[in-house]
Amino acid sequence: MARIAGVNIPSNKRVVIALQYIHGIGPKSAKDIVTKVGIEDSRRVNALSDAEVLQIREAIDKDHTVEGDLRRETAVNIKRLMDLACYRGLRHRKGLPVRGQRTHTNARTRKGPAKPIAGKKK
Numbered sequence: 001m002a003r004i005a006g007v008n009i010p011s012n013k014r015v016v017i018a019l020q021y022i023h024g025i026g027p028k029s030a031k032d033i034v035t036k037v038g039i040e041d042s043r044r045v046n047a048l049s050d051a052e053v054l055q056i057r058e059a060i061d062k063d064h065t066v067e068g069d070l071r072r073e074t075a076v077n078i079k080r081l082m083d084l085a086c087y088r089g090l091r092h093r094k095g096l097p098v099r100g101q102r103t104h105t106n107a108r109t110r111k112g113p114a115k116p117i118a119g120k121k122k
Contacts, residue, residue, distance in 0.1 A: 002048065004022060015034055015041075023070060
């Protein structure tokens with residue numbers, strides 16, 4: 001099992017798929033990294049040599065913000081919006097959808113489970 005950016009990536013999967021287990025690397029980034037390092041798409045992680053894993057690790061460190069740094073950066077950006085008290089910051093603070101979705105119905109993921117209201121007729 002290879003360890004890249006503090007994440008144990010699964011060894012039985014293809015390299016492009018396994019790299020996506022790292023927070024901050026999606027399909028496009030994974031494909032770019034594999035192409036840059038010069039590994040075929042069909043190769044599996046357990047077939048990689050230590051040198052190839054090291055090349056992948058260096059490519060990620062050089063070009064991408066991943067895992068803890070990315071999570072920290074995102075949290076700081078949200079906190080900045082909340083401190084500014086701009087519209088988006090207020091929505092984050094209240095736990096409501098930020099990007100203009102409707103809240104009359106739906107928005108259950110953001111608002112949490114429905115709370116019953118006493119005496120409400122259907």
